[in-house]
Amino acid sequence: MHTTMRLHCINDNVPQQTVALLRAAAAARGIEFIEYHAPAFDYRPERVLGAGELLYRPAVSLAAQRVEQFLYAPGVASFYAHDAAVLQHCSNPLLAFQRAGLPVPRHFHCHSADRELLRDWAERLGGFPLIVKFAGFSGGKGVLRADSLPALFSLVDFALTTGKVPMLMSYVDEAEHWRVVVIGQQAAVAYRNPLDVDDFRSYGSVAADDFTTAVDADMAELAVDAVATLGLEFGGVDILRHASGRLYLLEANFPCYHPHAEEHGGIPVSGMMLDYLCDKARRLQGIAPREAPAPWHASRGPLRRGDCGQRLGDAPELYVLDDFVTGDELQQLRTLLDDAAWLRAQSSQFKADFTGESCELPVAAHPLVGALATRAQSLLGLDNHMGQTLRYRRYRGGEHHPLHSDDYRVGGLRLVATAILYLNDAGPGGETHFPQAQPAAVSVTPRAGRLACWLSVTGEGAQDAAALHESLALQAGEKITLTQFFYLPG
Structure with a gap:
C-alpha cells in the first residue's frame, strides 16, 4: 500500500460543496486527492487502481458509474x-427491501393506464390520498400526490405518454420524515426533514437541533440493514416514522448528498467517510487498524506559549497576536470576502440576523483560505478533526x-479551541469580551491582521467557565472576521 x-x-456535475469538503477532509488527513471528470475519462488500462487505493463516486451519471467500474479492482x-x-x-430496491423483511409502504409499479387496474391498486393501497413517485429526481421533485381517481388517471396517462413509469405508494399520514446517513455498519447521523409550508413534501432541515449522531436504535438498525441489502457500506436512507412509532423505509440513496449534515449540523461526515475507507484499506491489506486517538488533554499541555503572542490574564488561556497575516494577504482576503456573489457560490449555508451575516467558508475555496487554516493549526500546535471550513x-x-x-x-x-482573525479595524464597539476572565474581565479590540486564540476547556478536559465570551454591539461601521474552531477527540 x-x-x-x-x-x-x-x-460529473457533482455539487461544488461535495468535492470541496471531501478534498478538505483528505488534506486534513494527509491523503492525496485525485479527481476524474467522467465524460473525459480515457479508459487507459494503466488507470486501473491497485490494492490499498481509496475510491468514491459522488456522481450519479452513467458515465461516472462506468468510470468507477473500470477503476475498481480487488483490494x-x-x-x-x-x-x-x-x-x-x-x-427494484423496494422489492429487495421487502424480500429482506424490511418494512416498506405498500406500492405498485404502474406500467398500465387501465382504469380498472388503477381502481384496484388505489383500493389495495388504502385509498386516497396516495403517492405517485417518479425515479431520477431529487428534492421531492418527482413525488406527487393524487387525491382522487380523476387525478390519478390524468397523472398516469400523462406519465406513460411521456415515457415515465411511476410508482404508486400508500400515503403515510402523521409521520416524520428522517434522513439517516450510514457509514459502514453504523448510522453516523440522522436529521429530521420538516414539512414545507402548504405542501405534503418535506425539506432538508437547516436547524442545528434537528441533527444528531445519537440515532434512535430502531431507526439506525433499519438504515444499516437497508444499505447492506443493496451491497453497500454508505448511503442516505429515507425513513418515515409514524406517530405510532412504526417505521417505513422509503429508499436508500447511493451516492447521497452528505454536505447537508456538515453545513447545517456541524457533523464531519466527509471525515468519517474517509476514516472508514482508510481503515478498510488497512484491513484489506492485512494491516492493523489505527488505534483510537487519546483525548487531546491526555497528551498535550497548553498552547504554544512562545508562538501565540501576548497572553491576557490567567484564565482562560487566551492569546493575542498582531500581524498574523501580511498586508498583501489582508487585502486579498478583503477582496474575496467583499465579493458577495463569490461568497454565496462557496457555501449554501449563508444567513443574516442580529449576529451579522455569516457562512461556513470551505478551506478549499481559495489557496489563501487553506493556508490560513494550516498556519493557525501550526501556530496553536493543534490538529483539527473538523477543519474543513472557516466561519x-x-x-x-x-x-x-x-x-x-x-x-x-x-x-466523538x-x-x-477557537482562533479568530480580525480583518479590519472595527469600533467603536465590536470587542470580543470575556466577562468572567481571571483575574479581571478582558476585551480584545478588533484590529486588521490580529489573531485572538483561546482554549474553551482546561488541561484536565473540564469546561473553562472563564472562556465565556460575547461580541459587543458594534456602534458604527463593520467588523469582519474569519474563525477556525478546533475539534479534537475527547
Whole structure:
C-alpha cells in the first residue's frame, strides 16, 4: 500500500460543496486527492487502481458509474460490500427491501393506464390520498400526490405518454420524515426533514437541533440493514416514522448528498467517510487498524506559549497576536470576502440576523483560505478533526453576539479551541469580551491582521467557565472576521 493514501474521486456535475469538503477532509488527513471528470475519462488500462487505493463516486451519471467500474479492482477500498457489487445495480430496491423483511409502504409499479387496474391498486393501497413517485429526481421533485381517481388517471396517462413509469405508494399520514446517513455498519447521523409550508413534501432541515449522531436504535438498525441489502457500506436512507412509532423505509440513496449534515449540523461526515475507507484499506491489506486517538488533554499541555503572542490574564488561556497575516494577504482576503456573489457560490449555508451575516467558508475555496487554516493549526500546535471550513462573519452597526462558550461535542469530537482573525479595524464597539476572565474581565479590540486564540476547556478536559465570551454591539461601521474552531477527540 502507498505510504501516502490516495482518494480517487469521480466527478460529473457533482455539487461544488461535495468535492470541496471531501478534498478538505483528505488534506486534513494527509491523503492525496485525485479527481476524474467522467465524460473525459480515457479508459487507459494503466488507470486501473491497485490494492490499498481509496475510491468514491459522488456522481450519479452513467458515465461516472462506468468510470468507477473500470477503476475498481480487488483490494481497492470503496463503499461496496463485495467485489461484484460495483458491477451490480438494483433496479427494484423496494422489492429487495421487502424480500429482506424490511418494512416498506405498500406500492405498485404502474406500467398500465387501465382504469380498472388503477381502481384496484388505489383500493389495495388504502385509498386516497396516495403517492405517485417518479425515479431520477431529487428534492421531492418527482413525488406527487393524487387525491382522487380523476387525478390519478390524468397523472398516469400523462406519465406513460411521456415515457415515465411511476410508482404508486400508500400515503403515510402523521409521520416524520428522517434522513439517516450510514457509514459502514453504523448510522453516523440522522436529521429530521420538516414539512414545507402548504405542501405534503418535506425539506432538508437547516436547524442545528434537528441533527444528531445519537440515532434512535430502531431507526439506525433499519438504515444499516437497508444499505447492506443493496451491497453497500454508505448511503442516505429515507425513513418515515409514524406517530405510532412504526417505521417505513422509503429508499436508500447511493451516492447521497452528505454536505447537508456538515453545513447545517456541524457533523464531519466527509471525515468519517474517509476514516472508514482508510481503515478498510488497512484491513484489506492485512494491516492493523489505527488505534483510537487519546483525548487531546491526555497528551498535550497548553498552547504554544512562545508562538501565540501576548497572553491576557490567567484564565482562560487566551492569546493575542498582531500581524498574523501580511498586508498583501489582508487585502486579498478583503477582496474575496467583499465579493458577495463569490461568497454565496462557496457555501449554501449563508444567513443574516442580529449576529451579522455569516457562512461556513470551505478551506478549499481559495489557496489563501487553506493556508490560513494550516498556519493557525501550526501556530496553536493543534490538529483539527473538523477543519474543513472557516466561519466568515460580518457585523454591521448594532449587531452583536450574545454570551456563549465554544464547548460543543459532535460525533466523538469536542470543540476545544477557537482562533479568530480580525480583518479590519472595527469600533467603536465590536470587542470580543470575556466577562468572567481571571483575574479581571478582558476585551480584545478588533484590529486588521490580529489573531485572538483561546482554549474553551482546561488541561484536565473540564469546561473553562472563564472562556465565556460575547461580541459587543458594534456602534458604527463593520467588523469582519474569519474563525477556525478546533475539534479534537475527547
